[in-house]
Amino acid sequence: MKVLVAVKRVVDYNVKVRAKADGSDVDLNNVKMAINPFCEIAVEEAVRLKEAGVATEVIAVSIGDKSCQEQIRTALALGADRGIQVDVETAAEPLVVAKLLKGVVDKEAPQLVILGKQSIDGDNNQTGQMLGALANMPQGTFASEVVIDGDKVNVTREVDGGLQTVSLTLPAIVTTDLRLNEPRYASLPNIMKAKKKQLDVYTADDLGVTVTKHLTQVKVVPPPERQEGIKVADVDELVDKLKNEAKVIS
Amino acid sequence: MSTLVIAEHDNSSLKAATLNTVAAAQQLGADIDILVVGGSCGDVATAAAAVPGVGKVLVADNAAYEHQLAENVSQLVAEVATGYDNVLAPATPNCKNFMPRVAALLDVGQISDIIAVDSPDTFQRPIYAGNVIATVQSADAKKVITVRTTAFDGVPAEGGSASVESVDSVHDAGLSSFVSEEVAESDRPELTSASVVISGGRGMQNGENFKLLDGIADKLNAAIGASRAAVDAGFVPNDMQVGQTGKIVAPDLYIAVGISGAIQHLAGMKDSKVIVAINKDEDAPIFQVSDYGLVADLFEALPELESKI
Ligand SMILES: Cc1cc2nc3c(=O)[nH]c(=O)nc-3n(C[C@H](O)[C@H](O)[C@H](O)COP(=O)(O)OP(=O)(O)OC[C@H]3O[C@@H](n4cnc5c(N)ncnc54)[C@H](O)[C@@H]3O)c2cc1C
Ligand SMILES: Nc1ncnc2c1ncn2[C@@H]1O[C@H](COP(=O)(O)O)[C@@H](O)[C@H]1O
Numbered sequence A: 001m002k003v004l005v006a007v008k009r010v011v012d013y014n015v016k017v018r019a020k021a022d023g024s025d026v027d028l029n030n031v032k033m034a035i036n037p038f039c040e041i042a043v044e045e046a047v048r049l050k051e052a053g054v055a056t057e058v059i060a061v062s063i064g065d066k067s068c069q070e071q072i073r074t075a076l077a078l079g080a081d082r083g084i085q086v087d088v089e090t091a092a093e094p095l096v097v098a099k100l101l102k103g104v105v106d107k108e109a110p111q112l113v114i115l116g117k118q119s120i121d122g123d124n125n126q127t128g129q130m131l132g133a134l135a136n137m138p139q140g141t142f143a144s145e146v147v148i149d150g151d152k153v154n155v156t157r158e159v160d161g162g163l164q165t166v167s168l169t170l171p172a173i174v175t176t177d178l179r180l181n182e183p184r185y186a187s188l189p190n191i192m193k194a195k196k197k198q199l200d201v202y203t204a205d206d207l208g209v210t211v212t213k214h215l216t217q218v219k220v221v222p223p224p225e226r227q228e229g230i231k232v233a234d235v236d237e238l239v240d241k242l243k244n245e246a247k248v249i250s
Numbered sequence B: 001m002s003t004l005v006i007a008e009h010d011n012s013s014l015k016a017a018t019l020n021t022v023a024a025a026q027q028l029g030a031d032i033d034i035l036v037v038g039g040s041c042g043d044v045a046t047a048a049a050a051v052p053g054v055g056k057v058l059v060a061d062n063a064a065y066e067h068q069l070a071e072n073v074s075q076l077v078a079e080v081a082t083g084y085d086n087v088l089a090p091a092t093p094n095c096k097n098f099m100p101r102v103a104a105l106l107d108v109g110q111i112s113d114i115i116a117v118d119s120p121d122t123f124q125r126p127i128y129a130g131n132v133i134a135t136v137q138s139a140d141a142k143k144v145i146t147v148r149t150t151a152f153d154g155v156p157a158e159g160g161s162a163s164v165e166s167v168d169s170v171h172d173a174g175l176s177s178f179v180s181e182e183v184a185e186s187d188r189p190e191l192t193s194a195s196v197v198i199s200g201g202r203g204m205q206n207g208e209n210f211k212l213l214d215g216i217a218d219k220l221n222a223a224i225g226a227s228r229a230a231v232d233a234g235f236v237p238n239d240m241q242v243g244q245t246g247k248i249v250a251p252d253l254y255i256a257v258g259i260s261g262a263i264q265h266l267a268g269m270k271d272s273k274v275i276v277a278i279n280k281d282e283d284a285p286i287f288q289v290s291d292y293g294l295v296a297d298l299f300e301a302l303p304e305l306e307s308k309i
Helices: A037-051 A065-079 A094-108 A127-135 A188-194 A235-245 B015-025 B042-050 B070-081 B093-105 B208-220 B228-233 B299-309
Strands: A004-006 A010-012 A033-035 A059-064 A084-085 A113-116 A139-149 A152-159 A162-169 A174-177 A199-203 A215-223 A230-232 B002-006 B032-039 B056-059 B088-092 B110-114 B116-119 B124-129 B132-138 B145-147 B163-166 B175-185 B196-200 B221-226 B255-256 B273-281 B292-295
Touching: A004 A037, A004 A094, A004 B116, A010 A065, A033 A037, A033 A065, A037 A059, A037 A065, A037 A139, A037 A174, A059 A065, A059 A094, A059 A127, A065 A084, A065 A188, A065 A199, A065 B132, A065 B163, A084 A094, A094 A127, A094 B093, A113 B056, A127 A139, A127 A174, A127 B093, A139 A162, A139 B070, A139 B093, A152 A174, A152 B015, A152 B093, A230 A235, A235 B273, A235 B292, B002 B015, B002 B070, B015 B032, B015 B088, B015 B145, B032 B042, B032 B070, B042 B163, B056 B070, B070 B175, B088 B093, B093 B110, B093 B145, B093 B221, B110 B124, B145 B273, B196 B208, B208 B221, B208 B255, B273 B299
Parallel strands: A004 A059, A004 A113, A059 A084, A084 A199, A113 A174, A139 A174, A230 B292, B002 B032, B002 B088, B032 B056, B056 B163, B088 B145, B110 B145, B196 B221, B196 B255, B255 B273, B273 B292
Antiparallel strands: A010 A033, A139 A152, A152 A162, A162 B175, A215 B132, B116 B124, B124 B132
């Protein structure tokens, strides 16, 4: 069974991103970039399926300009077999990413597509579900457990109030939540090996997709600042402040 | 212009998140209908009809929708949406599951997690874990939107008398089925709508120690939340996680206990009205966003706090 994993290049999760002074965009100059944490979990899950003898091939795909090849190489170092970059100049919106992924799905016919539940830059939480609709595949989003069972996959999902398990007919889509697995670190030999693995580049045209624009970012601003508060000396002062100053308890 | 609001519910009761979504919908200035999709969800429809300012309530009540399977629900919503200019749903785990499918079926973008409506096509939404707020303009004729419920005060639950109509289309994609559910029962208020939330982090050390929060939560009628570190360590279940990738809360009072204040955690609680932090490290970043900081060992501070409130 072939598994396709979608990996996105995003700002490292430790970076506190700021808006540019003119409000045109966020300032990503000299900022550390990384593979989206949820995508790293997606790669790990696919590689584990391969190690368990369930998956035969793991393909990592990323959509972006040439720089996203770095994240594809990371996925290859973590154990993916080959990579695909879909070359687009500017950051594509989730619907466009989903259409491009659908193009790759049509070419590769994977039985399972694993994506992150959310990219930590745009915080969209859309792409996997959109791909599901476009490819007419069932989805198990926010997955904390994935079990292949013949021509079905059972996905345990993190929902309001607990966990839900659904059974999906393959081919299917899974989006990862944080507790699905703990990703490994790439070893140096594997990083070296990854450099030699196959990486194909497609354009949107190759996939028959027209890149469209649905949303325009008008401006970005910092969130409202919270006034720095005070330190209280002890529990008595805390209770007094909450009762008499903030008036949030009685 | 007309707006369709998707109801959040559990087949028996209408969830408060729906009322916040109606409030956001009102700002679009169009007529509002509510769609209830579920199985044996008649009571929800009755409750939705009582929401003021709603024209009509459409109910798609069928076994195919009982467990909110995204493959089925999205097709139904996309079909009903053809008659509307806007489709709004709360950004709950359930609606986040099917709404992007609806958008893709309609070939439009989705605007996720809006916190303000600037005009009928321009919205504000937090990105980068809330480190910046983006203003975005939609070019799509039909707008598919999820609403961050904490950013809009809910409309009242009572006072309206909308008509109720049933929608008979049944979409069963036949691709997925429900297997089982493990839902934690709790007598406490819901995390996302509670007016007081007390959360524990890695500093709690284990699940057993979360009991130290119970007494305080009882006295304040608070919901209990957690940081991801506490959830990852298995102290508490995942649905208690507050943050960028967990639940977003904005109560009148948020008490963070043994939580350092990583940006991903702040993303889920920094819009709370009053924030209290209890942490033994006086340099913990959580103190930068708290109104009242108590530098103390939580194992001493919590019992004392419980006895004094
Ligand atoms: C993609 C991604 C998404 C994430 N999403 C979320 C999210 O949604 N929500 C979230 O919370 N995190 C999230 N995180 C994790 C986040 O980065 C932090 O790791 C996490 O919030 C830390 O939790 P913590 O504050 O409980 O633990 P720590 O950072 O370990 O802090 C523990 C605190 O407890 C204090 N303490 C210890 N003992 C005591 C004591 N006896 N008395 C008083 N204080 C004590 C310490 O001084 C310390 O400040 C995410 C991370 C990633 C990569
Ligand atoms: N440009 C991209 N390239 C590859 N995968 C992507 C891209 N954008 C989004 N994805 C995938 O979709 C998931 C959810 O992203 P989003 O819908 O943007 O929150 C990510 O975790 C990735 O797996």
